[in-house]
Structure formats: structure tokens, C-alpha cells
Amino acid sequence: MLISRRVMTSGMALGLAVLCGFGSGAAAADKEDLKVMQLPIRTDGPKSLDPVEGSTTYDNMACAQFYETLMTNKYASPMEMEPLLLSEMPTTEDGGTTWHFTLKEGVYFHDNECFPGGKGRAITPDDVFYSIKRLADDEHKLENWWLLDGTILGFNEYKDAQNAAEEFDYDASVPGFRKINDREFEIVLTKPVYRFLYILGMFQTSVVSREAVEMYGKDFARNPVGTGPFILDTWVPKQSLTADRNPNYHEVFYPDRDQWSREDKRARLHRAAGKQVPFVDRVEFTMFIEDQPMWLEFNAGNLGYSQVPEDYFQEAFDRSSKELKEDYLRKGMRPHANKLLDFTFRGFNMEDELLGGYTTEKRALRRAISYAIDLDEINETFYSGRRIVYDGPIPPGLDGHPEDGYSEAAARGRNIAKAREMLAEAGYPDGEGLPPIRFYTSQNAINNAVAEMVKRQLDEVNIKFDPVFMDFSTLIEAINKKKAPMFGFAWSSDYPDGENNLALFYGPNEAPGSNHYNYKRPEYDALYEKVLTMGPSDERTAIYAQMRDMILDDCAYVGGMARERFYLVSPWLLNCKPTERYYGWFKYLDVDDSKRE
Amino acid sequence: MWTYIVRRTLYNIPVFLAIVFILMLALRVNDPVSAQLGKNAGPEQIRLLTEEMGLDQPFIVQYGVFLKKLVTLDFSERSWDQGFPVSEMIFKAVPPSMAITIPTLTITATIAICVGLVSAFNRGKAVDRLLMFIAVIGMSISVLVYIILGQYFGAYVPSESIDGWPFEVAVDASAGESALFFFQPAHWVSFCMLPVIINCVVALGYDTRFYRAVMVEESAKDYIRTAKAKGASTQRVMFVHMLKNAMIPIITRIMISLPFVITGSILIEVFFGIPGMGRTLINAINSKDFPVIQTFTALFAALFIASNILTDVLYAMVDPRVRLS
Numbered sequence: 001m002l003i004s005r006r007v008m009t010s011g012m013a014l015g016l017a018v019l020c021g022f023g024s025g026a027a028a029a030d031k032e033d034l035k036v037m038q039l040p041i042r043t044d045g046p047k048s049l050d051p052v053e054g055s056t057t058y059d060n061m062a063c064a065q066f067y068e069t070l071m072t073n074k075y076a077s078p079m080e081m082e083p084l085l086l087s088e089m090p091t092t093e094d095g096g097t098t099w100h101f102t103l104k105e106g107v108y109f110h111d112n113e114c115f116p117g118g119k120g121r122a123i124t125p126d127d128v129f130y131s132i133k134r135l136a137d138d139e140h141k142l143e144n145w146w147l148l149d150g151t152i153l154g155f156n157e158y159k160d161a162q163n164a165a166e167e168f169d170y171d172a173s174v175p176g177f178r179k180i181n182d183r184e185f186e187i188v189l190t191k192p193v194y195r196f197l198y199i200l201g202m203f204q205t206s207v208v209s210r211e212a213v214e215m216y217g218k219d220f221a222r223n224p225v226g227t228g229p230f231i232l233d234t235w236v237p238k239q240s241l242t243a244d245r246n247p248n249y250h251e252v253f254y255p256d257r258d259q260w261s262r263e264d265k266r267a268r269l270h271r272a273a274g275k276q277v278p279f280v281d282r283v284e285f286t287m288f289i290e291d292q293p294m295w296l297e298f299n300a301g302n303l304g305y306s307q308v309p310e311d312y313f314q315e316a317f318d319r320s321s322k323e324l325k326e327d328y329l330r331k332g333m334r335p336h337a338n339k340l341l342d343f344t345f346r347g348f349n350m351e352d353e354l355l356g357g358y359t360t361e362k363r364a365l366r367r368a369i370s371y372a373i374d375l376d377e378i379n380e381t382f383y384s385g386r387r388i389v390y391d392g393p394i395p396p397g398l399d400g401h402p403e404d405g406y407s408e409a410a411a412r413g414r415n416i417a418k419a420r421e422m423l424a425e426a427g428y429p430d431g432e433g434l435p436p437i438r439f440y441t442s443q444n445a446i447n448n449a450v451a452e453m454v455k456r457q458l459d460e461v462n463i464k465f466d467p468v469f470m471d472f473s474t475l476i477e478a479i480n481k482k483k484a485p486m487f488g489f490a491w492s493s494d495y496p497d498g499e500n501n502l503a504l505f506y507g508p509n510e511a512p513g514s515n516h517y518n519y520k521r522p523e524y525d526a527l528y529e530k531v532l533t534m535g536p537s538d539e540r541t542a543i544y545a546q547m548r549d550m551i552l553d554d555c556a557y558v559g560g561m562a563r564e565r566f567y568l569v570s571p572w573l574l575n576c577k578p579t580e581r582y583y584g585w586f587k588y589l590d591v592d593d594s595k596r597e
Numbered sequence: 598m599w600t601y602i603v604r605r606t607l608y609n610i611p612v613f614l615a616i617v618f619i620l621m622l623a624l625r626v627n628d629p630v631s632a633q634l635g636k637n638a639g640p641e642q643i644r645l646l647t648e649e650m651g652l653d654q655p656f657i658v659q660y661g662v663f664l665k666k667l668v669t670l671d672f673s674e675r676s677w678d679q680g681f682p683v684s685e686m687i688f689k690a691v692p693p694s695m696a697i698t699i700p701t702l703t704i705t706a707t708i709a710i711c712v713g714l715v716s717a718f719n720r721g722k723a724v725d726r727l728l729m730f731i732a733v734i735g736m737s738i739s740v741l742v743y744i745i746l747g748q749y750f751g752a753y754v755p756s757e758s759i760d761g762w763p764f765e766v767a768v769d770a771s772a773g774e775s776a777l778f779f780f781q782p783a784h785w786v787s788f789c790m791l792p793v794i795i796n797c798v799v800a801l802g803y804d805t806r807f808y809r810a811v812m813v814e815e816s817a818k819d820y821i822r823t824a825k826a827k828g829a830s831t832q833r834v835m836f837v838h839m840l841k842n843a844m845i846p847i848i849t850r851i852m853i854s855l856p857f858v859i860t861g862s863i864l865i866e867v868f869f870g871i872p873g874m875g876r877t878l879i880n881a882i883n884s885k886d887f888p889v890i891q892t893f894t895a896l897f898a899a900l901f902i903a904s905n906i907l908t909d910v911l912y913a914m915v916d917p918r919v920r921l922s
Contacts, residue, residue: 038769044880047678055634134776141649142642143634233773236689237679238880239872240770284770289880290868292745293767296753300766473885477631480643512631513639 034281044238045287050221051206052134064583067206076259078581096192103183112225114211125185129177138163144204145371152176153188193534198495203363229278229587242286277589304573308566332571341395341493345559351518352485366555367411368422376416387561392548393501399499400544409549419461431462441488443469481514517556571595609902616898629885678886694861694873698777701796715807736802747795764791767870792865811846844915852908856900
């Protein structure tokens with residue numbers, strides 16, 4: 001037996017040594033003089049590489065590497081827009097109904113076999129119209145139709161007619177699309193809709209090649225052909241995505257020095273100013289469903305940046321000061337914090353028999369619940385105080401967000417006396433006769449613990465809290481079917497305008513639309529329709545505040561909170577200022593292989 | 598034998614149909630449409646997607662359509678979540694799973710049988726107690742603990758201090774689309790060896806105790822005493838007489854594990870980023886991707902049924918007393 005064991009051990013050791021030698025040899029052979037950056041995608045990544053079928057952050061992150069929109073966010077200041085496929089920002093001479101666009105010269109689709117000779121051709125206004133028309137085709141399940149519903153002249157009629165027809169005719173005309181020549185075109189809206197410009201910066205409106213769509217058919221979702229800085233190499237769903245530099249990428253330069261803030265300059269983000277992008281030859285994304293492997297891979301220097309998962313925050317940062325710890329600083333890691341345009345809340349179904357309604361009593365009951373809940377305690381206990389608690393649905397940084405986050409109309413907790421007073425006004429003095437409040441939320445460790453805390457807080461005013469945990473899709477289903485009396489949910493703004501969040505309370509958007517509260521107040525709806533046509537102004541901000549306070553007064557939800565996301569950037573990844581407002585910024589990144597360990 | 602196989606296969610058809618029926622029924626308790634649509638779902642979108650998914654059809658029609666696809670081996674239906682044909686997903690997911698499970702099964706069975714033999718032969722002695730103590734400790738710890746500690750101390754920490762440390766924390770984008778990537782020796786060592794070690798450590802506890810119990814039972818039988826009395830060497834008694842007679846439970850154990858060679862190991866694959874069947878299935882469950890869940894589960898059920906029939910056939914081959922009738 002001893003001999004056998006010895007033989008076996010030696011054999012295994014020899015085998016391992018041989019294989020290891022083989023491994024390093026192969027790895028060395030793989031190394032070329034290419035600039036390659038490895039980046040993570042937290043969770044399982046995109047579900048489609050077709051922009052009109054995309055909706056998630058990860059669809060956006062992937063599509064933005066291959067496709068481009070007419071306009072985009074500025075890398076140095078992501079809340080602002082700039083032209084991308086246009087030579088200049090669109091102009092209007094009639095107050096925002098008719099918009100004039102001029103396409104940039106020298107923008108070509110990726111070289112692909114769908115084109116004659118495999119050579120990508122220049123984009124034209126027809127490509128823009130075709131790409132937008134795809135949003136109306138019910139073959140794509142109209143997943144993003146909401147973006148342009150009722151916005152472009154004759155587009156709704158076109159959608160209805162084509163979907164009713166035997167075959168969707170992309171050549172049929174839409175009155176709102178007017179081609180002037182091969183570079184210029186106009187889009188006519190039904191009325192001035194300010195958000196239209198933001199929508200033209202959203203990845204779902206990216207310009208795609210008709211030839212590719214027609215050639216690949218259903219497989220177009222995995223064969224992206226756009227004008228973006230990278231060309232897809234491989235996509236293994238839920239695993240990895242690799243892309244190579246587009247050698248024919250049009251002229252896009254790294255933001256000028258004067259666009260960067262002083263803080264950004266201190267982080268040396270301006271050093272590539274004026275240079276043509278992209279800088280790297282290849283980008284490799286790996287999807288991580290679990291946080292631990294992502295965090296370890298990042299710490300081992302194998303990833304360019306990483307979000308800092310909640311569970312690892314205190315490993316990297318000091319809990320109270322939020323300063324990066326010494327050992328991470330020594331490694332040359334750079335921290336970055338992003339305030340997200342987030343609105344997390346506990347909503348009420350305004351059609352619920354117990355909690356809904358607009359009478360004084362119903363309103364008082366919701367306010368009693370709101371007064372009794374202490375969001376600051378939740379923030380401190382579960383998020384190390386890193387969330388921003390604020391009143392109203394408009395997140396920090398946008399017009400309409402209340403000064404210092406406080407509004408007098410809000411029933412901000414914790415105020416036990418007011419909670420008891422409201423409870424009595426609602427007809428439930430000291431909670432007597434009040435049935436348990438059923439609260440639907442998605443199942444995860446933090447939600448479970450938070451629900452326990454809320455239960456304890458509400459118990460103090462004798463409100464019985466009955467949380468119901470479910471998976472996220474079941475939660476959405478319950479909310480869509482108006483079955484959830486109270487529910488935990490979150491909203492990330494699609495574009496940086498408070499109007500996007502105020503739309504959550506617009507009556508016609510009721511469930512299964514985005515108005516999950518089924519909040520309906522005619523005067524609110526009238527104001528919303530008014531602000532849709534208004535650009536940024538003091539008048540519009542005042543209306544936003546009025547609408548915000550209307551919702552707070554009715555207490556359609558308890559909340560809200562916004563997340564602050566922390567990132568760490570490896571020393572070898574240059575020019576990195578992570579933002580979640582858009583994902584076309586990977587082209588600005590560069591790598592310095594000499595700084596890899 | 599062939600008559601037996603055909604008869605057993607026929608007997609199992611109702612079982613298989615019932616599994617598929619119950620599965621499809623269970624899946625439809627919740628509506629998958631909401632899971633597929635984003636936060637801006639409208640009634641028209643919900644209607645369109647419901648129609649496209651075929652969920653507007655009566656359940657029995659959906660059941661019939663799926664059965665027809667199974668019978669004709671038509672796995673061309675596309676994943677709702679990814680848009681890929683299910684057949685392609687199976688084809689790509691099986692090899693990475695096998696790169697983990699085949700070595701795991703082979704190593705675990707070999708070591709566990711040997712340890713079981715040694716332990717049984719030394720029953721009650723210090724060696725036996727020590728081996729069983731280690732086995733109990735091994736099986737008492739959650740697989741998640743092994744994975745988390747394994748990734749940290751088996752890959753991350755040594756790679757920080759030892760140049761050329763072969764194990765990686767997780768599969769990176771270099772794996773690409775090649776189904777055979779994980780069978781290349783260098784890649785197998787980098788990405789699969791640590792998961793295999795962890796899998797083996799987890800499985801060894803259970804298997805060793807099982808094989809020891811089998812061997813203990815055999816070692817008390819008369820023929821062992823007779824063999825010893827006739828002067829057979831220890832090795833001969835253990836590896837020829839005892840092992841041969843213990844083959845039926847050993848085969849049962851191995852055959853039960855055989856379908857897992859295809860189905861993979863969910864947690865290991867998720868944490869180590871191995872794009873195998875387990876990871877694919879759990880992703881499909883999370884996104885309520887019915888075509889993938891249904892096809893994978895039907896495939897797993899078929900594998901289990903096939904392995905059961907094969908087990909019976911093997912019984913007859915190793916033990917002449919067993920008759921296939």
C-alpha cells in the first residue's frame with residue numbers, strides 16, 4: 001500500500017508540474033503586443049445585443065460598445081449631452097416641434113459580410129429612420145415603444161397600420177420623418193416634448209444596419225453591426241463577452257482639458273485630452289453572478305475596475321469616513337463614488353381597499369405608517385449610512401429635488417407622536433381595528449432584515465406589519481396585477497430629468513405601466529402633460545416641486561432613498577471615471593501594462 | 598436482455614410523461630411574462646409576449662406541443678432569455694460540466710472505495726476511527742464554505758505570493774465560445790482543477806462512509822474468513838474477493854451519480870464561472886426561461902431513467918445470480 005501511495009503521489013505531483021509548465025507556456029504564447037483590458041459585468045450580463053430588445057443596464061453596457069446613438073452623455077460631465085453621430089446638436093426653429101439633424105461625416109458601419117465586399121458603408125438618415133421604426137415593430141415585443149409613444153408625428157398611426165398588416169413595411173413613410181439629403185434630416189414631433197433629446201441618447205434608439213438585421217434575422221441579437229468603437233468577437237451568454245477595436249471608428253476625441261473638473265484633473269483624467277479613441281485593442285468582459293469571485297479577481301489585479309459589493313465595503317473603506325484604506329492606497333487603487341439617480345421606496349397601491357384612496361382618513365393612515373418608519377435607522381444599520389434619504393420622487397442632483405432633501409409636505413419619520421395622531425385621524429386610535437399591513441417585497445438577506453426592522457418600528461404604534469417575500473419576477477407580477485397593497489421597489493432614472501420620475505405617478509401609466517402605485521389625480525396629470533413640453537426653467541422647476549409635494553401630501557409611498565455606488569479602479573486602468581448614466585465611455589479607457597503586477 | 602431493456606423503457610414512459618407534466622404545471626404557477634419584460638411593461642407588450650411564448654394556449658396544448666418536440670428531438674426552440682436555440686445551449690454547456698464531473702466522479706469513487714476498504718479491514722482500530730472522523734467532518738461542512746475558502750486560500754492568496762500559481766479564482770473571458778476549451782490541459786488546470794478538488798473533498802465524506810459500510814458488511818461474511826483461512830494475502834482478500842462481491846452497491850452508487858456528469862454542479866459552476874449545465878439551468882430558473890428549464894429537466898429525467906435501466910443490466914453482468922426477467 002505504501003508503495004502504491006508513493007507512486008500515486010509522485011505521479012500526481014509530476015502530472016501537476018507538467019501541466020503547470022504547459023499552462024505558463026501556453027499563457028506566454030497567448031500574450032501579444034495588444035492592449036487588452038479586462039472588465040467585470042456584475043450579474044449575468046446582457047440578454048440581447050439588439051438595442052430594440054434591450055432594457056437592462058447590462059444590455060445597455062454591451063450594446064453601447066457596438067452601437068451608437070445620435071447623441072450621448074459627456075464623459076467628463078455625464079448629466080450633459082453632446083452629439084455623437086451628429087456633427088452638431090440638433091436645432092429647432094419652432095420651439096421644439098421640428099428638429100433638424102446633421103449626421104457627422106465619415107461614420108461607417110462595422111465591416112461585415114452583410115455588406116457588399118464585406119465593407120461597412122456610411123450611415124444615412126434612412127438608417128436612423130429604420131432604427132427608430134424597429135421600436136414600433138411588434139416582432140420586438142414593443143419592449144421600448146414607451147420611449148416614443150405619441151411623440152413623433154404619425155408614428156403611432158404607422159405602428160398600428162404596420163402591425164395590423166401582413167408584413168411590417170419599413171419603407172412606408174412616417175409623416176414625422178423627413179430626409180433632406182444624405183446627411184441632413186428632420187424629425188417632427190406631435191408637440192414639443194423635451195425628453196425627446198434624452199431619448200435620442202438612449203441605447204434603444206441606436207443606429208443599426210438594415211442589411212445586418214435582414215441577413216441575420218433572429219440571430220441579429222448576437223451579431224451586432226453598428227458604428228461603435230468595438231466589434232464583437234465572442235459572446236458567451238451569462239459568461240463573457242469579448243470585442244476588438246473597430247479600425248474604422250470615426251473621429252471621436254478624448255474630452256478636452258477644459259471639460260474636466262479640478263478634482264478630475266487631480267485624478268489625472270485629463271491626460272489623454274484631444275486624442276482619438278478607442279485606445280485599447282481589445283476589451284474582455286467577464287460576467288460575475290456571485291460577488292466573491294469578482295472581488296478576488298479584482299484584488300488579484302485581473303480586472304480594471306470593480307464595484308465595491310456591500311459585503312466587502314468595510315474591507316476596502318473606512319466605515320465612517322468612507323476613505324479608502326491604506327493597503328488599497330498602497331496598491332495604487334483609486335476610489336470613485338457615484339451618486340445614482342435612484343428612487344427606492346415602499347409604495348402604496350392607491351386602489352387597495354385598506355391603504356388606497358384619497359379621503360382624509362385613507363391619507364392619514366398612509367401618513368401614519370410613513371411617520372412611524374425611520375429610514376435613517378435603516379440606512380445606518382444596513383447600508384453604513386451610505387444611502388441618501390430624501391423627500392419626493394426626484395433624486396438628488398435633478399431639478400425638483402427639495403433643498404437639503406426635505407419637503408414640508410412629507411410625512412418623514414420618525415415622528416411617533418404624529419404617527420399616533422394620524423392613526424387616530426384614520427379611525428384606528430392606537431392601532432385598534434387596523435388589519436395587518438401586507439407588504440410585498442423581493443426575497444434577499446437585506447430585505448428580510450429590513451422588513452424585520454420596519455415591523456419593529458411599526459409595532460411601536462401598534463401597526464401590524466406582515467411582510468410577504470417573493471422572487472423579483474413574482475413581485476413585479478403582483479404589482480402589475482394590482483395585488484400588492486404595499487410593496488418595496490426601486491426606480492433608476494432613464495434620463496437625468498425629474499420628469500422621468502414624475503411619470504411614475506401619471507394616471508395613464510397605471511399598472512402594469514410604470515405607475516405602480518396606480519396614483520390618479522387629474523390635477524397632477526394636467527401638470528405632468530404641461531411639463532412634458534417644457535425645457536429646463538425656473539417655471540418648470542416650480543411645477544416639479546408642486547407635483548412632488550402633491551404626491552408627498554397624498555403619501556403614495558414611504559421613502560425615498562438613493563444609492564451611492566463605490567468603485568475601485570486598478571492602477572493599470574487609465575482614464576477611468578465610472579458612471580452609470582451611460583455606457584459609451586469604455587472607449588475612453590486605456591491600459592498601462594507596466595503597472596500590472 | 599434486450600427484451601428487458603425495451604420493457605423497462607416502456608414502463609418508464611408514463612413516469613417520464615408525468616415528470617414533464619408536473620414540471621410544466623409547476624412552472625406555470627407564476628407568470629414568466631413579467632420576468633421577461635422590463636419595468637415599463639404595458640398591456641400591449643404583455644399580450645404580445647404572452648402570445649409569442651405560447652402561454653395564451655390551453656395548458657394541455659402547451660404540454661402536447663412540448664411532448665411533440667421531445668419525441669422528434671426538436672430542441673430548436675429558442676431561449677426566452679437569451680434568444681439562442683436550446684440545443685445549442687446544451688451542446689455548449691455539457692463539455693464544461695463534464696470537465697469537472699468526470700474527474701470528480703473518477704477520483705472520488707477510486708479514493709472512496711480504497712479508503713472504505715482500508716477502513717473496513719481495520720474496523721474499530723485507530724486508522725478506521727481517524728478516517729471516519731475525517732469523513733464526518735468533511736460531510737458536515739457546507740459546500741459553500743468549501744467553495745468560498747477554496748477560492749480564497751486555494752487560488753487568491755497563493756497567487757498573490759507564488760509566481761505561476763496555477764489555479765484561477767474564476768473562468769475569465771479567454772474561455773470564449775469553444776466547447777472544448779476546458780479539456781485543454783493548461784486550461785483544465787487553471788480553471789477546473791480547484792473545483793474538482795473541492796468537489797472531491799465534499800463528495801469523499803459521504804462516499805467513504807457509504808463504501809465503508811458496504812465493505813464492513815462484506816468483511817463479516819463467511820467467504821472472507823475462508824479466503825483468509827486458505828492463506829490469501831490481505832491485498833487479494835480486499836481487492837479480489839471483497840471488492841468483487843461488493844460490486845452491486847458500488848455500481849448502484851456510481852450509476853446514481855452518473856447523470857450528474859451531464860447535469861453538472863450548480864454552486865461550483867456559479868462561483869467558478871464554469872459555463873456548464875448547472876449554471877445554465879440556474880440562470881434559466883432565475884429568469885423563468887421555460888424552454889430551457891423544460892428541456893433540461895426532461896433531459897435530466899431521461900438520463901436518470903436510462904441510468905436506472907443500465908444499472909439493472911450491469912447487476913446481471915457482475916452478479917450471475919441476478920436474472921433480467
